[in-house]
Amino acid sequence: MSETALHLDAARYTWGGDEFLFVEIAEGMSLAANFKANAMAAALGSRDLSGITDICPANASLLIRFNPDDLPPSALEEAVRGVEAEVAQMSQHTLQTRIIEVPVWYDDPYTRETGVRFRSGHQRPEGNDLDFAAEENNLASPAEFISRHHESPWLVSMVGFVAGLPFMFQIVPQEKQLEVPKYLSPRTDTPALTVGHGGCFACIYSVRGAGGYQMFGIAAAPIFDPAQRLSDFDDFMIFFKPGDIVKFKPVDEAEYREIQELVADGSFTYRQAPVVFDLERALAHPTEYNQEIMEHLNGH
Amino acid sequence: MAIRITEPGLATTVQDTGRPGYYHVGIPQGGSMDQLSAEMANALAGNTPAEAVLECTYIGPRFTTDADAVIAVAGAPVDVLVNGTPREQWTRLELAVGDEVSFGMIRAGTRYYIAVQGGIDVPVVLGSRSTYALGAMGGFEGRTLKASDTLDVGTAGSERHASAADFIDESLRPTFAKQITVRVMPGLYDHRLTEEGLDTLFSATWQLTPVADRTGLRYAGPSVSWKPRVQPFGAGSDPSNIVDAGYAIGSIQIPGGKEPIVLHRDAVSGGGYAMVATVISSDMDLLARSAPGTQTTFTPVTMEEALAARAEGKQIRSRIWGSAGQ
Numbered sequence: 001m002s003e004t005a006l007h008l009d010a011a012r013y014t015w016g017g018d019e020f021l022f023v024e025i026a027e028g029m030s031l032a033a034n035f036k037a038n039a040m041a042a043a044l045g046s047r048d049l050s051g052i053t054d055i056c057p058a059n060a061s062l063l064i065r066f067n068p069d070d071l072p073p074s075a076l077e078e079a080v081r082g083v084e085a086e087v088a089q090m091s092q093h094t095l096q097t098r099i100i101e102v103p104v105w106y107d108d109p110y111t112r113e114t115g116v117r118f119r120s121g122h123q124r125p126e127g128n129d130l131d132f133a134a135e136e137n138n139l140a141s142p143a144e145f146i147s148r149h150h151e152s153p154w155l156v157s158m159v160g161f162v163a164g165l166p167f168m169f170q171i172v173p174q175e176k177q178l179e180v181p182k183y184l185s186p187r188t189d190t191p192a193l194t195v196g197h198g199g200c201f202a203c204i205y206s207v208r209g210a211g212g213y214q215m216f217g218i219a220a221a222p223i224f225d226p227a228q229r230l231s232d233f234d235d236f237m238i239f240f241k242p243g244d245i246v247k248f249k250p251v252d253e254a255e256y257r258e259i260q261e262l263v264a265d266g267s268f269t270y271r272q273a274p275v276v277f278d279l280e281r282a283l284a285h286p287t288e289y290n291q292e293i294m295e296h297l298n299g300h
Numbered sequence: 301m302a303i304r305i306t307e308p309g310l311a312t313t314v315q316d317t318g319r320p321g322y323y324h325v326g327i328p329q330g331g332s333m334d335q336l337s338a339e340m341a342n343a344l345a346g347n348t349p350a351e352a353v354l355e356c357t358y359i360g361p362r363f364t365t366d367a368d369a370v371i372a373v374a375g376a377p378v379d380v381l382v383n384g385t386p387r388e389q390w391t392r393l394e395l396a397v398g399d400e401v402s403f404g405m406i407r408a409g410t411r412y413y414i415a416v417q418g419g420i421d422v423p424v425v426l427g428s429r430s431t432y433a434l435g436a437m438g439g440f441e442g443r444t445l446k447a448s449d450t451l452d453v454g455t456a457g458s459e460r461h462a463s464a465a466d467f468i469d470e471s472l473r474p475t476f477a478k479q480i481t482v483r484v485m486p487g488l489y490d491h492r493l494t495e496e497g498l499d500t501l502f503s504a505t506w507q508l509t510p511v512a513d514r515t516g517l518r519y520a521g522p523s524v525s526w527k528p529r530v531q532p533f534g535a536g537s538d539p540s541n542i543v544d545a546g547y548a549i550g551s552i553q554i555p556g557g558k559e560p561i562v563l564h565r566d567a568v569s570g571g572g573y574a575m576v577a578t579v580i581s582s583d584m585d586l587l588a589r590s591a592p593g594t595q596t597t598f599t600p601v602t603m604e605e606a607l608a609a610r611a612e613g614k615q616i617r618s619r620i621w622g623s624a625g626q
Contacts (some may be wrong), residue, residue: 007361009430016548017578029534029543041324056324056546058570059534063546065323068610073603158544160326160569164513167544167570174533181537182572195460199572200534206326209434226425226437237437238325265513 006031011084015224016063022078023062023084029200033060033156034169035095036087038242043083049178051076057242058158059167059201099153099245099296101271102155102204105256106130106146106217109190116214122184129214133180148178149216150248152290154202155277164206164224164238169247172286178202186212193219195248206238220251221268231289232265233271234256245275247294248281273297301370301453303416306400306556307362308446309415314420314439316352317429318565327571329549330430330438331599333514333565333588334411336474336617341415341619343465344392351419351454352429354445357411360403361445369395369453370417374468376409376476376589390468409476409589410512418454432566434515465620472619474585479595480581483609486600488551489542489574495524497557501576501598508594514566517587519596523557526574536572542619544572550579550587552598562587 023040024266026033041057042066051071056063066076107130119125124132132141139145154168161167171176182198187210190196194205196213205212206224223240225233232239242270262268271298281289305312315338318331332338332355339349354361360378366498373380373389380387381402387393389412395401406412422440431439440451490498503534506519526539540555547553547563553573554560562579564587578602581585590596601609 005320015485015578016488016575016611017485017550017580018603019581020548020551020578022546022548024545026532027535027543028532037354053320054323056569058545060543063323064547065320068607073607158546158570159324161571162568163326163432163437166327169534177534180311189403190527199541200621201534201543207435213513222433226435226442238327 008036013071013080018068018073019065020081021064021066021073022260023064023080024060025062026060029060029157029169030156031171031279031283034155035093037062037261038095039087040080040083041122043086043240044080047083048081049076049079055161058160059169075267076276094279095243095279096273097243097245097275097277099247099275101247101249101297103220103249103251103255103259104150104195104217105220105251105253106149107142108197108256110216110218111194111215114187114189114191114194116190118183119189121183121187123184128212131217133178135215137178137298145178146216149202150250153294154246156242156244156246157201159238159240159242161203161205162209164291165241166223166244166246168202169200170202171245171282171290183214186293188211190215191218193222195219220256221263221270227264230268239270241276244296245277245283245293248299272296273299301364301416301454302450303363303365303453304478305361305375305445305447305451307365307402308444308449309356309361309403310359312445312450313354313355314422314429314430315339315355315431317350319430319432319438321424321494322426323546323569327426327432327435327570329478329567330428330432330514332413333376333564334413334474334585336411336585336613337411337589338415338475339617340390340468340622341372341374341413341586341612342621344374344390344468345370345415345417346392347415347419351415352422353416354414354420355411357413358401358406360412360414362400362402364398364400365395367397369584370397372415373403373412375413377407378412378546379404390473392466398504404450408478408591410591411588416453421452421454434566465622466574468620471599475591477592480586480590481599482587482599483580483606484552484577485578485580485603485606488548488576488578490576492527492539492574493576494525494527498576499550500524500601501554501560504587504597506596507600508592508596509559510592512562512592515568516561517590519560519562521560523550524554524560535587539597540574542573542574544570546570548575548578550581550584551575552577552579564588580606580609580612582606
């Protein structure tokens with residue numbers, strides 16, 4: 001079972017100058033590739049090698065920053081290859097993580113207005129990003145796209161681009177993945193907390209700024225809090241970690257405003273529950289497994 | 301002691317040696333773009349390399365100090381004025397309380413650094429005083445300076461650092477040329493360019509466009525061809541797209557085969573464009589000094605050559621700090 005779950009060829013190793021080692025796990029995105037990237041990152045981190053400054057697991061790759069004065073490139077490569085071999089021997093593919101409910105106001109006026117401003121850079125100048133996404137996925141309506149978006153959970157497969165931005169991969173078979181091309185020409189503005197989509201990945205823009213993903217809605221609560229005002233940020237200013245599981249919850253304007261008030265008075269907390277994510281089960285029976293992990297949010 | 305900003309300049313920020321260790325969550329290393337010039341300013345001001353300095357881009361600030369102070373200005377050539385009187389760069393300047401410091405227009409390059417003895421004392425965030433403006437954190441209130449900002453200066457450096465330099469010899473100073481050759485290590489996704497594409501990257505002369513900031517620098521030049529292929533799942537439709545991955549700082553991406561972008565110290569930490577080479581760590585300062593219009597060639601080197609260049613850079617730095625060494 002474990003062999004089929006992690007049926008991946010050996011990774012490709014290449015240097016990004018004299019301070020970065022790049023390990024491409026697979027060219028294409030899959031849960032298995034992401035699992036391996038995160039497992040390698042964790043195993044390398046636990047070796048606590050001096051000279052490594054950053055271990056950045058990504059969707060289907062791993063980027064490691066090191067100081068070659070302290071750790072020669074050849075020694076680093078040997079260590080990472082060792083970690084790859086160790087991960088290949090893993091018999092259990094489970095991840096101790098958490099499931100988090102993220103309230104989203106879909107088809108909100110903020111992202112809609114931004115979409116209008118950047119329509120000339122869009123594949124489909126008429127309509128909006130949601131209309132385009134529904135068509136691209138052969139769905140009957142934007143409403144159907146929205147339900148597909150929030151009815152199955154997503155795995156945070158990478159954190160980055162800007163501070164705390166999660167890339168998310170939906171835990172569904174490949175033929176059910178929502179795929180939408182990015183904007184032809186990136187926008188220079190995106191509202192903070194925009195829920196976006198590019199390729200097969202969802203994201204939440206942690207800060208206002210440039211972006212090329214299609215925009216479908218706006219999350220109601222912050223995911224990056226440099227002042228660490230909310231209790232979910234007591235430990236760190238960034239909320240998401242690779243391996244987190246996200247369940248989007250559609251909210252209407254009234255609920256969105258209520259959450260905003262809780263955020264303003266500092267009392268908002270995300271609804272979340274611990275969960276053990278089992279890669280084999282997710283791959284073998286995604287529909288049933290998704291129902292099961294979502295039940296954790298209800299205390300089951 | 302504090303310095304009071306009367307005019308902020310174009311994009312003046314507090315920077316230091318950077319904030320390593322948080323790239324995995326998208327927070328870039330940041331720090332002074334031209335690390336060597338910033339370090340020289342610190343050496344002249346009697347600091348250690350770690351003190352925070354002001355990074356000035358094109359147009360510098362106008363400021364006064366509320367006590368006698370020692371400062372130094374290093375980096376892009378510029379007229380330094382104290383109460384309107386021209387003073388020297390690359391040397392230590394002693395200010396009396398109330399003196400006003402201002403700057404002329406830079407004559408070349410992009411950035412210069414003001415070090416103040418004791419260092420700019422803003423709160424340390426995740427191990428660094430560097431400004432990360434996009435995340436509105438670090439530095440002075442997470443942003444570029446504004447008029448009327450008052451910046452505290454540390455007291456740790458009230459006595460001159462033992463190894464401080466009085467003057468940076470001209471032979472050690474960086475140059476600010478209109479034509480530069482930048483050493484890069486091919487790799488990452490270079491196999492996805494056609495042979496002609498790779499040849500173009502390394503043989504063409506690239507002109508730095510005005511789209512150049514702390515995040516990255518965009519170059520104009522010929523188009524570069526990618527090998528056609530069936531894109532892997534999740535990668536996006538253009539042959540320059542990959543499944544979103546971590547971006548090496550200094551890496552070169554060529555979206556759509558046009559206008560290469562080199563990521564710099566405030567790099568976005570990842571994205572969906574294939575990188576084809578990476579500027580070696582020793583040449584990142586050189587890139588930071590280049591002004592729009594700079595004619596740039598990227599020349600491939602090996603890891604061994606990159607490591608040798610790194611060792612040379614260390615020697616230069618040890619000469620700045622003199623026999624006391626750093």
